[in-house]
Structures are given as C-alpha cells and as structure tokens.
Amino acid sequence: MTARAxxxxxxxxxxxxxxxxxxxxxxxxxxxxxxxxxxxxYWRQVLSAIRADIVSTVRNNRWRTAVxxxxxxVAYVATSFPTTWLVHKLRLITQVWLSDVDTEWFLWTxxxxxxLIIAMVxxxxxxxxxxxxxxxxxxxxxxxxxxxxxxxxxxxxxFFANSSEPARAxxxxxxATAALLVLSRPAGILLGGLFGMRPGAQPTSAVTRLxxx
Amino acid sequence: xAREFLGGFELLVLLALMKLGDDAYGVSVAxxxxxxxxxxxxxxxxxxxxxxxxxxxxxSSRHGEPTxxxxxxxxxxxxxxxxxxxxxxxAQRTLTTLWSGVPRLQGERA
Numbered sequence: 442m443t444a445r446a447x448x449x450x451x452x453x454x455x456x457x458x459x460x461x462x463x464x465x466x467x468x469x470x471x472x473x474x475x476x477x478x479x480x481x482x483y484w485r486q487v488l489s490a491i492r493a494d495i496v497s498t499v500r501n502n503r504w505r506t507a508v509x510x511x512x513x514x515v516a517y518v519a520t521s522f523p524t525t526w527l528v529h530k531l532r533l534i535t536q537v538w539l540s541d542v543d544t545e546w547f548l549w550t551x552x553x554x555x556x557l558i559i560a561m562v563x564x565x566x567x568x569x570x571x572x573x574x575x576x577x578x579x580x581x582x583x584x585x586x587x588x589x590x591x592x593x594x595x596x597x598x599x600f601f602a603n604s605s606e607p608a609r610a611x612x613x614x615x616x617a618t619a620a621l622l623v624l625s626r627p628a629g630i631l632l633g634g635l636f637g638m639r640p641g642a643q644p645t646s647a648v649t650r651l652x653x654x
Numbered sequence: 655x656a657r658e659f660l661g662g663f664e665l666l667v668l669l670a671l672m673k674l675g676d677d678a679y680g681v682s683v684a685x686x687x688x689x690x691x692x693x694x695x696x697x698x699x700x701x702x703x704x705x706x707x708x709x710x711x712x713x714s715s716r717h718g719e720p721t722x723x724x725x726x727x728x729x730x731x732x733x734x735x736x737x738x739x740x741x742x743x744x745a746q747r748t749l750t751t752l753w754s755g756v757p758r759l760q761g762e763r764a
Contacts, residue, residue: 466698490697
C-alpha cells in the first residue's frame with residue numbers, strides 16, 4: 442500500500458511557488474510518489490523545486506526583491522527599539538510576579554518571554570514583507586530570514602569573542618539559548634511570510650502565463 | 655529576429671517534448687530525459703526550464719483535467735511551437751556541423 446505523501450511538504454511547495462506551476466509540480470510529484478514511495482525523495486524534490494523557484498524569482502525580479510528585503514530590514518531595525526522597551530517593561534512586571542520562584546526558572550521565563558515577543562514582531566514583519574512584495578514574496582521572505590540569521594549568528598559570535606570571561610566549553614543550556622536567539626527571529630519571519638503569501642502569485646517578468654497560450 | 659540559443663538541458667527538454675508530442679507533461683518529460691540520457695531530473699528544475707522556454711515562445715502549455723492520483727491537481731501539458739521546432743533544427747545543424755569537424759570524434763565513430 443502506498444503511504445500518503447508528506448502533506449506539509451506539498452503545502453510548502455504550493456505556498457512558496459511564485460507561479461501557478463506550483464500546483465502542476467505538486468501534482469507531478471504526487472503522481473511519481475505513488476511509484477517511488479519515498480518520503481526522503483519527496484522532500485528533496487520539494488526543497489529543490491522551492492530553491493529553483495526562489496533563484497528564478499530573484500533573477501527575474503532583482504530590484505523588487507532587493508527593495509522588499511531592504512524594507513524588511515528597515516522594519517526590523519525600527520521595531521527593535523520599541524520591542525526592547527517592551528521587553529524591559531515586561532521584565533520588570535515579571536520580576537514582581539515571579540519574585541518567589543528560583544533563579545534558574547526565573548531566568549528561563551525571562552528568556553522565553555523576550556524570545557516570544559521578538560518572534561511575534563518578526564512574524565508581523567515577515568507577513569508585511571510578503572504582503573508588500575506579493576509577486577516575489579517567497580524569495581523576499583527567504584532572503585530576509587537568511588540575512589537575519591547570518592546577522593544574528595554574527596552578533597552571537599561577536600558576543601562570545603568579546604566576552605571578558607575566560608574561554609570555556611559552552612553548556613547545553615547555553616547552546617540551546619544561543620540557538621533559540623539565532624533561530625527565533627528568522628523562524629518568525631518565515632512563519633509570518635508563509636501566512637502573508639498568496640499561493641501561486643505570478644512574477645511580473647513572466648512573459649507568458651502557464652496555460653494562457 | 656534575434657537567434658535563440660539553447661542551453662544543454664533546454665535542448666534535452668525541447669527534444670523530449672517533440673518526441674512525446676501533445677501529451678507531454680512534467681512526469682513524462684522527466685522520464686523521457688532520464689531514459690534517454692541517464693540523467694536524473696528534478697521536477698522543479700524541469701519546470702523552471704519549461705517556464706524559460708515558454709518565455710522564449712518556444713513552448714506553449716495548456717491545463718488538463720484534474721485527476722485523483724495527482725491529489726485533484728491538473729496536469730500542465732506542453733507542446734513545442736513552430737519557433738521551437740526551427741530553433742531545435744538550427745541547434746541540430748550547428749551541432750552536426752561542429753561534430754563533423756572534430757577528427758577525434760570521427761575516429762571514435764569509425
């Protein structure tokens with residue numbers, strides 16, 4: 442019996458496709474999956490199709506994509522100040538609320554709280570970028586998330602490099618915190634972007650729409 | 655009219671479409687290329703090439719009927735346009751001329 446193809450992969454494929462061919466590719470992959478019956482093969486095909494579509498969209502809509510990514514960064518920097526203010530304000534309230542809990546729990550609550558707020562802001566930015574750059578939304582959102590991840594990774598590396606503490610191996614908790622900080626922002630951008638994208642939006646540069654000739 | 659030049663994979667796709675005729679669609683084209691060249695074809699890359707060929711007006715497409723085995727999704731059928739046939743014929747002439755002028759390949763054939 443043939444197992445059902447990964448639905449999340451199909452959903453991502455249709456969602457990230459910049460043209461109506463996303464549905465046709467999904468149909469072709471589902472048809473081939475019936476004989477191949479390999480989830481790994483299916484995921485590889487889906488990721489390869491998304492990558493190919495993003496590269497093509499960037500090539501065909503360079504300026505539109507660049508402007509959308511730049512606007513995303515402007516929004517990220519602009520919202521970082523009120524976000525930081527909000528995080529600090531909420532930290533004060535949390536300190537009053539959780540004055541009785543032990544220090545470790547308290548610190549984790551603060552980390553979770555600030556990560557959640559920042560991720561919410563990133564979701565809003567990702568959604569806005571996708572809405573504003575509808576025709577190259579998938580490429581713009583992915584590029585914004587990627588540049589943000591590189592930036593955050595650089596910031597964390599810089600923090601550890603300039604740390605006054607003597608060099609030592611990081612604990613699992615420290616690795617987890619660093620990973621959470623690096624990944625929560627781009628993950629928020631991608632999540633917001635996914636919901637802001639219109640599936641199958643057609644780039645302007647496509648001279649002929651599939652199926653119109 | 656400016657002469658269209660085809661990349662290696664574009665030519666493979668165009669020839670596969672010509673061989674398959676009007677019923678050509680993503681899966682059949684991929685299988686045809688894999689069978690004749692031994693090259694594994696990613697469906698995403700194939701559609702990217704088909705889109706590029708369509709932008710060059712060498713290929714046209716139409717939607718078929720949705721089927722259950724495709725999760726209710728319609729096939730997109732592709733066919734080669736008149737311009738596509740001319741460009742493929744030109745590519746054949748160019749390659750034949752070049753091949754005939756390469757002594758080493760002629761020796762291997764003999």
